[in-house]
Amino acid sequence: MYRAYGDVEALAEAYPMMRRWVERVERVAASDRHPTRAKKHAEWREHDRYLWDTGFQWGEWTEPGVQWDPRGDFGIVATAYFARSARILADTAEILGKRDDAVRFGELSDRVAAAWRAEFVDATPKSAQSGMRLTQPTQANYVRALAFDLVEPAQREDAAARLAELIRKNGCRLSTGFLSTGLLLPTLADAGYLDLAYQVLLQPKEPGWLVMVERGATSIWEEWDGIDAEGRPHNSQNHYAKGAVSTFLHEYVAGIRPAAPGYTAVEIAPSPGGGLSNCQAILKTAAGLIDIAWTITDGVFRMRGETPQGTPTTLRLPDGGVVETVGGRFSESCPLPEATDISK
Known part of the structure; x- marks a missing residue:
């Protein structure tokens, strides 16, 4: 709202809720750990308090070919949004003249991002040539790593190259779900892979937006195969998330x-x-x-x-x-x- 309308009053009205949300996530992250993480590391490590990996999580949701497990560890997704939310809050505090909050939540965002790297960036690549790798190497996670500035500046080129590699290995098709699809094409373009972004945008094979057009869609589907090749419907035929590609159309194509x-x-x-x-x-x-x-x-x-x-x-x-x-x-x-x- 602020970006589109410049309305500082809207920020001021929302700020108390924004702050309470980030503070709640901070408490939840510090209070417990996902069972698989606790089993692997019996003693709390310094960065564990900044990993948000408990409570009900949807994760990326609707990634092609991924079976959602309600017991799964979605810490790599939720922690990324913890860092992102704290950064947005810090930026908002700065705009509103709340300098102490800007410093506090900016530092919190930095600590959460550092914890994300400590937990989810593979510190032992197979070779010096292989560059940085994520422990959960999906397109969605690499998109967030870049879009949310979670990786170090020196790691960005490797992260972008790995994202491009995953897309090409998938036939120049995306494999993102609700959360990262809207960030995918801008992230590719900003990293120097504009040609690849257009290949994904115009991909005629499933999964992709033009498949929806080809199969008669007049709205965006929840699933990439909302109507499959045999004409069978799946889930909602009118969902917003994957229509976030309009950001790329407005801000990059136009x-x-x-x-x-x-x-x-x-x-x-x-x-x-x-x-x-x-x-x-x-x-x-x-x-x-x-x-x-x-x-x-x-x-x-x-x-x-x-x-x-x-x-x-x-x-x-x-x-x-x-x-x-x-x-x-x-x-x-x-x-x-x-x-x-x-x-x-």
């Missing part, structure tokens, strides 16, 4: 991003790929209408559009060019660089 809360400053930075030759998007913001369209013809990228008059706007072109405006209509073009993929 390139519309808030450069300040409430879109009081705007960045337009399209990332074309996947063989797409044109795109158009319109976003109604509290500051006014943002309209963007781009085309690719004969190797030339052409972009036109409009942002609210008086709104600082940064236009970023695919060739690296940057144009600063104060809103209003714009029209820019550049030669389209050849697609690159740092994994090659």
